[in-house]
Amino acid sequence: MTASPAPRRFDVIAIGNAIVDIMAPATDDQVAALGLAKGGMTLVDSDRAATLYDAMGPAREISGGSAANTLAGLAALGADCAFIGQVADDQFGRVFAHDIRAGQIAFDTAARAGQPQTAQCLIFVTPDGQRTMNTFLGASQFLPAAALDETMIAASRVLYLEGYLWDPEEPRAAMRKAIAAARAAGTQVAFTLSDAFVISRHGDDFRALIANGEIDILFANEHELAALTGEDDFHTGMAKICAQVPTVVVTRGSEGAHARRDGADAHVPAEPIKRVVDTTGAGDLFAAGFLYGHVRGLALEECLRLGAVCAAEVISHYGARPEADLKALTGIA
Structure with a gap:
C-alpha cells in the first residue's frame, strides 16, 4: 500500500x-388494519411507503442507515x-442532509433528480415496545x-463500507472504486458484513476481496462469521479469517466480543444493562466505539x-442512534 x-x-x-x-406510535389495531407483520421488517415499494406514511400519526424523522448510524x-x-x-432531491432528502450535517458529519453527495424518492424506513411502535x-x-x-470524492477518501484514516x-x-461499482482509491492513498478499508443474507448473495465477492488483501478491518457477528467461513465452530472460523485480514472484530451478543489485530487477541464481556429494549443499531454502534479507539x-x-459501551447504550432505548453522552459513558470526556 502506498x-x-x-x-x-x-x-x-x-x-x-x-x-x-x-418513527411514530401506533396501536395494535392500527398495525393490524394496515396489514403489517408486527415486530418484523418488510421491504415495500414507493406506493406502499406513501400509504403507510399517510397513515402515521405525528412522527420523528431522523437520518438512518447502518453506516450513517456508525458515523x-x-x-x-x-x-x-x-x-x-x-x-x-425531495423532502426526505433534505431531512437526511440536514440531520446528518447537524450531527457534525460532512455530507456532500449531490441529490439525485427524479424518481425514486429518498429511502425511508417507516416504523410503527406499539405500546408493548x-x-x-x-x-x-x-x-x-x-x-x-461518479458521486465519489476521491480526495475525501484520501484525506481519511479509514474508509468504512456497509455490506447492505x-x-x-x-x-x-462505486464501492469497488472507493476501495481502489483508498488502497492507493494509504487509507485503511473497513467492511461490515451487515447480515447473513447479504453473504448468501455476495459471499464470493467478499471472500475475493479478503483473499486479495483489500480489507484491513472486518466487522461481523458470529452468525455472519460462520456464513462467510463455512465454519460452525467460532474459534475455527476466527482462525480462518484472521489469517487473511489484519484486524477482525466479531460480536457474540451476550457473550461479548472478540478481536484479533496483527496477531494479538482480545475479548471483552457484554456491558451489563438493566434491560435490553431494542437491539437495532447494536452492531453499528459497536463499530463506532471500536473505530474511535482504533484511529x-x-x-x-x-x-x-x-x-x-456504545452498543449497550443504544440497546437500552428505542432507536439506532445514541441518546446519552457517549463521551461520559466511555470515560473519554
Whole structure:
C-alpha cells in the first residue's frame, strides 16, 4: 500500500444507505388494519411507503442507515467523519442532509433528480415496545461511482463500507472504486458484513476481496462469521479469517466480543444493562466505539470496551442512534 502525503482531515469516511427513519406510535389495531407483520421488517415499494406514511400519526424523522448510524456514534465520541450516500432531491432528502450535517458529519453527495424518492424506513411502535419496520430503499440503491470524492477518501484514516449496499449493482461499482482509491492513498478499508443474507448473495465477492488483501478491518457477528467461513465452530472460523485480514472484530451478543489485530487477541464481556429494549443499531454502534479507539491508536481491548459501551447504550432505548453522552459513558470526556 502506498502512503499518501495528503493530510488526514477525517477519521472515518463511510459509504452506505441514506435512509430517513420515520418513527411514530401506533396501536395494535392500527398495525393490524394496515396489514403489517408486527415486530418484523418488510421491504415495500414507493406506493406502499406513501400509504403507510399517510397513515402515521405525528412522527420523528431522523437520518438512518447502518453506516450513517456508525458515523453518528463516532461523531458523538468526537471523531471527524464524512458520509457518502444517495438521496433524492425531495423532502426526505433534505431531512437526511440536514440531520446528518447537524450531527457534525460532512455530507456532500449531490441529490439525485427524479424518481425514486429518498429511502425511508417507516416504523410503527406499539405500546408493548414492538417496532414494525417497513423499508423503501429508493434512491439509496442508485449511488453512482461518479458521486465519489476521491480526495475525501484520501484525506481519511479509514474508509468504512456497509455490506447492505453491496446488493445493487451501481453502488457496488462505486464501492469497488472507493476501495481502489483508498488502497492507493494509504487509507485503511473497513467492511461490515451487515447480515447473513447479504453473504448468501455476495459471499464470493467478499471472500475475493479478503483473499486479495483489500480489507484491513472486518466487522461481523458470529452468525455472519460462520456464513462467510463455512465454519460452525467460532474459534475455527476466527482462525480462518484472521489469517487473511489484519484486524477482525466479531460480536457474540451476550457473550461479548472478540478481536484479533496483527496477531494479538482480545475479548471483552457484554456491558451489563438493566434491560435490553431494542437491539437495532447494536452492531453499528459497536463499530463506532471500536473505530474511535482504533484511529486513536488505543489498545485492542480498549477498542473493544468502547464498542461494548456504545452498543449497550443504544440497546437500552428505542432507536439506532445514541441518546446519552457517549463521551461520559466511555470515560473519554
